[in-house]
Amino acid sequence: MIDAVPPPLRLGPISPAAGGPLYQQIVDALKREVAEGRLRPGTPLPSFRALAGQLLVSLITVKRAYDELEREGVIRCHQGLGTFVSEQATLGVRSAQREAALEALRLAVTTGRQAQMSDAEFAEALRQELERHPQN
Amino acid sequence: MIDAVPPPLRLGPISPAAGGPLYQQIVDALKREVAEGRLRPGTPLPSFRALAGQLLVSLITVKRAYDELEREGVIRCHQGLGTFVSEQATLGVRSAQREAALEALRLAVTTGRQAQMSDAEFAEALRQELERHPQN
Amino acid sequence: MIDAVPPPLRLGPISPAAGGPLYQQIVDALKREVAEGRLRPGTPLPSFRALAGQLLVSLITVKRAYDELEREGVIRCHQGLGTFVSEQATLGVRSAQREAALEALRLAVTTGRQAQMSDAEFAEALRQELERHPQN
Amino acid sequence: MIDAVPPPLRLGPISPAAGGPLYQQIVDALKREVAEGRLRPGTPLPSFRALAGQLLVSLITVKRAYDELEREGVIRCHQGLGTFVSEQATLGVRSAQREAALEALRLAVTTGRQAQMSDAEFAEALRQELERHPQN
């Protein structure tokens, strides 16, 4: 019996119109796949060329995204073998996302307090957002 | 008896190291002063040259910040007269800050949900942040 | 029987908030008085000081406005005697305003044509405006 | 067969003598190209450096014009990629030009009425102008 082939990587469209740098959009999309469990440790990633073709971006943009992800310990690039999701990827990414979420929440509070937002308003706003994004 | 003059504007230090563009830091600092009521409608702002000297940035950088603030309706620049906080400044800035806070909260939720954060964790994190920044 | 005293000059408020330069606002306001017949040739104008006090602007701003009006032949300044509406003022101002109106209309047409406005749209817009400003 | 390339951008001469600020002249010229359909959504614009060279103005002046156009939603600037006419550009510019035309017409009427211009005179002047600028 051979290993089950992982489903092909399906990332959202990468576009300059979306705001941020292209390489950052790729980084975020891949982190999201890892955090939500669709990309498991050990899974091989597409080659630079394959992903560049799939996302319609330049090769060096993909290279930069992979560099960033390797720097953060999410993936491992092995010369000649290919690129793989690292073993600690899921935990690492999740704790990083967690920290990012807390940071955003911190920003929300400092900004809202400047505009005199009350505890109740914050609580209500949070409740609404959580409802809109139910836990998996 | 002498005329009451507004207390001298005291902005936090502006530094290239602090992340964003210098002019944006100035914009944010001034918006904060307005939102929190320390800078009231009608108050004269320092001249370009004065603020540039005080913050140790270029005159052009101050100009750019003032331009942005005038575009957003926070201040009014009058050639030959000076620059003043506009009448609707406080309300406008506060509602904009409110919207920005909600946006940040939205980001916190989408990011945290990717890392499987539960409703309880969000609520607890919010509670802590609100405690750290009590309402004025 | 003595000459009827002209009614005191009553100009709209002059304010930096209105957009243009202060001196220009004064020039326009006085031209309007002349064009509409409330200021007749020979009528004496307030002194620099009087008008500056009345409009709450600086003396040199009034000076600049009077200079401009004299340059255009609307008023005559006589050292020691005072300032008076010139004899040809009404006709001159009216023909100048006429020309300005035509110029604005020209601009309206070139601008609107760029946005593909039709003859009918222009005619209808003109009709509405004329209704809103009936002839005296 | 080679790819179709858009015809090179041909803007009228930009000159300090023409009245307004240089950057505003550039803004207006580009809006005109968009409004009249010669510049379609998605079309790439010349780079800052290229346009600065072509118009014989400073790079910064072009930058300022592009900034203004991006703020108004007419173009999109993408770091590293270039600058493009935005998707909603044509509609947006046309409705803005329309509004500007109505505003100019409003000014024409208020100014002309001060000089006692009659309905008939306005109508005749409009007729002449429309003849001089026939609809495309």
Add this chain to the structure above:
DNA sequence: GTGGTCTAGACCACC
């Protein structure tokens, strides 16, 4: 190569 930011300094119009 592209656009994004910052600097130093000039000249002008307005008050």
Add this chain to the structure above:
DNA sequence: GTGGTCTAGACCACA
């Protein structure tokens, strides 16, 4: 004095 515009040139981030 004020703000408004323009220039020449630098450095950085992105593709």
